[in-house]
Amino acid sequence: MAGELTNNAKADEPDVAAMNEALMLGLVRQHELIEAAELLNAKLQEEIIARKRAEEALVSSEKLASVGRMAAVLAHEINNPLEAVMNVLFLAQATEGIPEVARQHLETADAELKRIAHITRQTLGFYREPSAPITFHVAILLDSVVDLLRAKHFSKRAIVDKQCEKELQMTAFQGEMRQVISNLLMNSLDAIPDTGKITLRAAISRGFRGERHCIRITVSDNGQGMSKSALGKIFQPFFTTKGSVGNGLGLWVSKQIVEKHGGSIQVRSRTSGPHQGTTFSVVLPVRLVALI
Numbered sequence: 001m002a003g004e005l006t007n008n009a010k011a012d013e014p015d016v017a018a019m020n021e022a023l024m025l026g027l028v029r030q031h032e033l034i035e036a037a038e039l040l041n042a043k044l045q046e047e048i049i050a051r052k053r054a055e056e057a058l059v060s061s062e063k064l065a066s067v068g069r070m071a072a073v074l075a076h077e078i079n080n081p082l083e084a085v086m087n088v089l090f091l092a093q094a095t096e097g098i099p100e101v102a103r104q105h106l107e108t109a110d111a112e113l114k115r116i117a118h119i120t121r122q123t124l125g126f127y128r129e130p131s132a133p134i135t136f137h138v139a140i141l142l143d144s145v146v147d148l149l150r151a152k153h154f155s156k157r158a159i160v161d162k163q164c165e166k167e168l169q170m171t172a173f174q175g176e177m178r179q180v181i182s183n184l185l186m187n188s189l190d191a192i193p194d195t196g197k198i199t200l201r202a203a204i205s206r207g208f209r210g211e212r213h214c215i216r217i218t219v220s221d222n223g224q225g226m227s228k229s230a231l232g233k234i235f236q237p238f239f240t241t242k243g244s245v246g247n248g249l250g251l252w253v254s255k256q257i258v259e260k261h262g263g264s265i266q267v268r269s270r271t272s273g274p275h276q277g278t279t280f281s282v283v284l285p286v287r288l289v290a291l292i
């Protein structure tokens with residue numbers, strides 16, 4: 001009897017081993033299936049992210065196309081009344097006996113209207129930028145921008161400190177550079193509180209990568225500053241920190257202009273502390289050798 005039990009136990013040993021082997025194989029298969037499922041899930045997540053990015057890019061391109069079409073329509077509609085206003089200004093400037101101060105204001109208005117006409121012609125494709133930039137004094141450029149926005153910084157009782165040597169010159173497309181500085185100064189005026197301060201400075205400097213013979217133009221304010229998340233998006237089209245007031249195109253356009261001139265633009269900002277505020281730095285070559 002005992003011999004039979006021993007024989008039965010020995011006969012059951014291969015079955016137990018087979019069951020253990022099958023169990024181990026099942027665990028291995030289960031682990032493989034889990035790894036395959038995780039890999040498939042990761043690939044699915046990557047596909048979802050890629051698709052979302054593609055959709056966002058498509059939406060952005062559609063927005064840009066819509067803005068382009070709308071800009072062309074607006075430029076066409078603006079052109080006719082613009083010419084009429086420029087004619088009236090010409091007649092006003094030719095009027096005898098007007099005070100000198102009034103004549104200067106008319107000249108400023110005429111210059112700005114010509115700049116608007118320049119932009120509308122560019123938009124409609126009827127006008128080409130001159131093939132060569134011009135050489136001008138940077139101080140005169142900064143003065144013209146400050147004068148243009150004088151009413152705004154007076155209304156905010158802001159202090160605008162301009163620092164630039166009178167002899168400093170650069171070669172560039174003056175109208176486009178004026179547009180860049182105007183955008184940056186306007187942003188600072190919007191960001192600062194009443195009686196805030198803005199420093200507008202231009203000087204010979206090294207580039208961000210150590211290049212020599214560059215001009216660095218900085219616009220610094222003691223405003224509210226921007227968060228890190230906002231700083232990563234400010235040069236994207238249609239992104240704005242001004243809510244419904246802004247259109248999100250000013251900095252994007254400014255970046256395109258600066259890069260067209262072979263320069264670069266950077267920003268640093270703090271939302272608290274003794275150095276709270278934002279500083280934009282534009283570094284440009286003194287001469288646009290590639291464009292001359």
